[in-house]
Amino acid sequence: MLRDNSQIKLSLSPYQGLYELIVPQNNLLRKIKENIDFSFVNPMLRKQYCENFGRPAKEPEMMFKLMFLKKVYDLSDERLVSSAQTDMAYKYFLDLDPEAEMIDPSLLTKFRKTRITEDILEEMLRETIRQAIEKGLIKSTAIIVDSTHTNANARPKTVTQVLRDLSKQLRREIYREAAELSEKLPEKPGESAELTDEIEYTYRLLESVGEEILQSEKSGLIELCERIKELLDTDRIREIRSKGDEDARFGHKTANSTFFGYKNHLAITEERIIAGIEVTHGGEADCTQLPTLLEKTIDNGVQAKEVIGDMAYVSEDNLAACEERGVTLYARTNSAVAAAAATPLDEGFCFNKDAGLLQCPAGELAMRVEKKTAQNGNTYLNYFFSKRKCQKCPLCESCRIGISKGKCYNITQPSEKNRRRLEFENSDLFRERLKIRYRIEEKNGEMKTTHGLDRADSVGLSAMRLQTYFTAFVVNVKRIVKLTGPTAA
Numbered sequence: 001m002l003r004d005n006s007q008i009k010l011s012l013s014p015y016q017g018l019y020e021l022i023v024p025q026n027n028l029l030r031k032i033k034e035n036i037d038f039s040f041v042n043p044m045l046r047k048q049y050c051e052n053f054g055r056p057a058k059e060p061e062m063m064f065k066l067m068f069l070k071k072v073y074d075l076s077d078e079r080l081v082s083s084a085q086t087d088m089a090y091k092y093f094l095d096l097d098p099e100a101e102m103i104d105p106s107l108l109t110k111f112r113k114t115r116i117t118e119d120i121l122e123e124m125l126r127e128t129i130r131q132a133i134e135k136g137l138i139k140s141t142a143i144i145v146d147s148t149h150t151n152a153n154a155r156p157k158t159v160t161q162v163l164r165d166l167s168k169q170l171r172r173e174i175y176r177e178a179a180e181l182s183e184k185l186p187e188k189p190g191e192s193a194e195l196t197d198e199i200e201y202t203y204r205l206l207e208s209v210g211e212e213i214l215q216s217e218k219s220g221l222i223e224l225c226e227r228i229k230e231l232l233d234t235d236r237i238r239e240i241r242s243k244g245d246e247d248a249r250f251g252h253k254t255a256n257s258t259f260f261g262y263k264n265h266l267a268i269t270e271e272r273i274i275a276g277i278e279v280t281h282g283g284e285a286d287c288t289q290l291p292t293l294l295e296k297t298i299d300n301g302v303q304a305k306e307v308i309g310d311m312a313y314v315s316e317d318n319l320a321a322c323e324e325r326g327v328t329l330y331a332r333t334n335s336a337v338a339a340a341a342a343t344p345l346d347e348g349f350c351f352n353k354d355a356g357l358l359q360c361p362a363g364e365l366a367m368r369v370e371k372k373t374a375q376n377g378n379t380y381l382n383y384f385f386s387k388r389k390c391q392k393c394p395l396c397e398s399c400r401i402g403i404s405k406g407k408c409y410n411i412t413q414p415s416e417k418n419r420r421r422l423e424f425e426n427s428d429l430f431r432e433r434l435k436i437r438y439r440i441e442e443k444n445g446e447m448k449t450t451h452g453l454d455r456a457d458s459v460g461l462s463a464m465r466l467q468t469y470f471t472a473f474v475v476n477v478k479r480i481v482k483l484t485g486p487t488a489a
Contacts, residue, residue, distance in 0.1 A: 015097065015098040016098070018098050019088060027089050028478075031485070032478075032481055041061040041064045042059075044127075046060075048060075048115045049115075066103075067116075068477075069084065069093070070108075071452070071467075071471050071474040077105040077109065080105070121465060125300065128476040129275055129300045129302060132480050135480065137271055137480060138271055140271060141304060141306060143268065143275055143276070143302065144270070144308045145307060146286075146310065146444065148266070149253065149261060150262045150263075152245050152261035153244075153459055154260075155242065157242060158241075159240065159241070160194065160195045160198050162241065163199065163202060170221075173224060174221070177218045178212070181213070185205065185209065186201065186208055199232065206229055235394070241260065245459035247459075247460050248282060249283040250283060251284075252354055253354050253355075255355040262282055263284055264279055264447075264464075265279070268440050269302060271479070272443055273476050274443070275296075275297040276293040276296035279461065279465045283363045285350035287313055288350075290321065294307065306330060307322060307329050308331070312353035314333045333421055360401060364393070366383035367386055369382065369384070380410055380411065383409045383410075383411070384407065384408045385409070447472070452467075453468065
């Protein structure tokens with residue numbers, strides 16, 4: 001239950017004057033408190049609380065500010081609460097009396113999980129943009145787009161290892177919760193068993209004890225049993241690379257290096273204020289997110305007339321989406337990008353701009369590419385994939401390269417219809433506008449190195465979204481404070 005404003009008492013502490021003595025005028029938190037209005041938090045979160053019943057909740061604005069401080073200084077919950085108890089700048093920012101006691105760190109976990117929903121994340125980002133527009137800080141009509149990766153807070157494993165861990169967890173729960181069923185457990189396969197053997201064993205395991213488990217009152221055991229059965233029946237088990245984080249996927253940083261985790265797709269204004277965010281698993285192609293970023297940016301109140309990005313964003317779909325909204329796309333065309341994006345959507349091929357190679361629907365990169373010129377003057381790119389990996393791939397029979405003998409994908413260089421686009425990319429205006437793309441690289445670096453976005457705080461896509469949005473809120477607030485200062489740049 002939320003307190004009404006009438007229930008919130010004014011401070012009568014005799015120590016309030018300490019803040020003016022201890023917290024300097026140039027302190028970051030003092031500047032944020034003076035320039036950013038956090039009064040939007042209570043109305044925004046009111047729908048997450050019961051109006052008439054329950055114990056009075058901790059002030060949502062204070063809890064929100066604690067989450068803000070956590071990202072500003074990249075602290076754990078325990079370290080944050082400990083620092084807030086003794087740091088006067090923290091308490092000044094939180095609107096607490098100097099002698100006030102801090103909350104238990106566990107309340108932050110509850111606040112994150114029960115109060116912050118996906119629509120609220122969008123609202124709080126929109127609020128920073130609204131305040132920036134009110135202060136006259138956003139004057140440009142261009143956005144810069146890019147993605148940055150975040151490593152998962154879990155160790156990746158093979159599909160066989162993940163399934164083996166799940167069946168092991170189920171056996172452990174049976175021994176602990178329903179020991180009488182342990183006699184019905186089938187003999188488990190050896191450590192050298194293949195994926196098909198593990199799948200067959202897990203089905204036998206579920207058949208032998210599944211009915212008794214479902215008839216029992218062990219809710220945890222029932223939930224685990226149903227979850228494993230769903231993963232097997234839907235064949236989703238083949239996509240999972242960690243039992244601890246089922247949403248994380250492998251992505252490619254270069255042709256020879258990969259990461260396991262998530263991608264944060266960002267759109268920022270020329271003033272370096274984040275205007276749109278989308279968070280996906282690590283294997284998602286950058287080009288597919290441009291329409292979403294453009295739509296979110298416009299919904300957040302930014303007048304987007306230009307989009308500036310790298311070659312990953314040039315595709316038939318993206319050019320059409322920009323043309324429909326009257327937006328000019330400043331990004332260099334790569335022949336493989338344009339041709340791959342023009343293939344039927346059900347083929348699932350895309351160009352990985354970080355690796356510089358084509359990526360198949362299963363997420364594997366081509367091993368090499370050959371460029372050939374035909375007698376008619378057309379140029380072709382042949383991307384060759386690993387025969388060994390194709391033979392073991394579950395998508396082999398339905399994939400274009402899986403059913404081909406040479407395991408290669410042939411792409412034609414841009415045709416005549418794309419020549420106008422290439423002429424535009426050779427213009428002085430295009431080259432000049434593309435020079436500001438570095439600004440989003442700086443923003444990505446700030447979020448990762450200063451505010452901890454290089455590694456996930458928790459597991460799951462929803463937790464990754466919360467981390468990314470709060471980090472974006474923090475860097476937007478810092479940017480607004482800087483732009484309103486005497487040395488704005």
